Amino acid sequence: MMAMEKAKYRVLRLSHIHNNLWPEGSEIEYDGEPGSALEPINAAAKAAKKKADQKRGIVPVDSQSEPEAEDDGQEDTGGNDANTFSEDEAALRQQYEELFNKKPGNMNVETIKERIAEERQKLGV
Known part of the structure; x- marks a missing residue:
């Protein structure tokens, strides 16, 4: 198994990450859950973004799968x-x-x- 690649992202808009303000266009390594302001650059980032989007219930445009049932009560985000x-x-x-x-x-x-x-x-x- 190969070493885990660090997730790399391009910052799409001014973002506050790891106690730093990153201007639009910055390229950063980030191992947290990527938000909408981060565009994945490498495979590790794409995987993390996909996982984060699924967790939030955001389905990419290209995969028109059915939304998950909303009554499971598991995803109470407050x-x-x-x-x-x-x-x-x-x-x-x-x-x-x-x-x-x-x-x-x-x-x-x-x-x-x-x-x-x-x-x-x-x-x-």
């Missing part, structure tokens, strides 16, 4: 039903989590946008 989020809302929630190191909970999209904008102003980004 928010609303993850399958009702739009792509934009999921991305915003991810950004919020990366900026504040906590989930936005039941905040609505507008509130999340405002908080992110305020925080970015404070950080000067």
Whole structure:
């Protein structure tokens, strides 16, 4: 068995990862669960991204499989039903989590946008 390859990603938008702010276009190694701001570059990253997306219930466009049953009660992430989020809302929630190191909970999209904008102003980004 070959040594585990480190997952490498391209940063798609300014992201706070490992106590660093990474500008768009940065290439980083990251062994955590990749969010929507990270684009996989190598095989290890693609596998981690696929696993993270499945865990979140995001199905890639090319595989139109049936969504998993929602009544198994296993995937309680503390928010609303993850399958009702739009792509934009999921991305915003991810950004919020990366900026504040906590989930936005039941905040609505507008509130999340405002908080992110305020925080970015404070950080000067």
